[in-house]
Amino acid sequence: MxxxxxxxxxxxxxxxxxxxxxxxxxxxxxxxxxxxxxxxxxxxxxxxxxxxxxxxxxxxxxxxxxxxxxxxxxxxxxxxxxxxxxxxxxxxxxxxxxxxxxxxxxxxxxxxAPDKSRIGALMNRLTTMKYDGSCSMYEHVTEMSNIAARIRNMGMYVDDSFLV
Structure with missing residues (x-):
């Protein structure tokens, strides 16, 4: 190389x-x-x-x-x-x-700017996400991690074990 x-x-x-x-x-x-x-x-x-x-x-x-x-x-x-x-x-x-x-x-x-409705929408999206095979598993997990990071940056705590 x-x-x-x-x-x-x-x-x-x-x-x-x-x-x-x-x-x-x-x-x-x-x-x-x-x-x-x-x-x-x-x-x-x-x-x-x-x-x-x-x-x-x-x-x-x-x-x-x-x-x-x-x-x-x-x-x-x-x-x-x-x-x-x-x-x-x-x-x-x-x-x-x-x-x-x-x-x-x-x-x-x-x-x-964080607001309650946005946090609620993100939490709803995070809790209802299911892997459907339309993307790679890596992309699915990355999307879930990004949503969790958004929620954390808005002041709410999302435990990593919750994502698993």
Whole structure:
């Protein structure tokens, strides 16, 4: 296996260990994704504003920074997309910059204010879910875990043994 393929594979596996953003777990997700991007040395785009466009008189230092920032932004966006639940990903607008992505995720999670009817609907959905074979068992369990995480983030406790 080529060294670059190994690095990419281990990087992708580490990204899969980051909790998936489901619209209700912003704090946990953002902590984990920022840590992941830092470990991968991709957090330049989160730490600095967008660089100015290059011009003919740009210095080598400016060109080098611009290239590093563009790479960081491109790979960060891919990692951020990988760490979202597909149902959220579908409704998320196309974003050009990782910083905007993080901000929009925060706004999205804050706009989902918990209320009793929403909690009740989620609890009803969780308690009546049955595996019908229309998706993989992994997807079914992931969906149940995501619903439980939403309920927990709304302030209710859902014991893991309840999910089993």
């Amino acid at each position: 080529c060294k670059h393929n190994f690095v990419f594979a281990s990087s992708a596996l580490h990204a899969l260990s980051v909790v998936k953003f489901n619209g209700f777990n912003y704090n946990e997700w953002s902590k984990q994704v920022k840590c992941y991007l830092g470990v991968q040395n991709l957090n330049l785009t989160l730490m600095t504003e967008n660089p100015i466009d290059l011009i003919e008189n740009s210095t080598d230092k400016e060109r080098s920074f611009h290239k590093k920032w563009e790479r960081s932004n491109r790979l960060s966006l891919k990692a951020l997309w990988m760490t979202m639940v597909s149902k959220i990903r579908i409704s998320f607008p196309t974003i050009k910059y990782a910083r905007e992505f993080i901000r929009l995720a925060k706004v999205t999670s804050q706009s989902e």
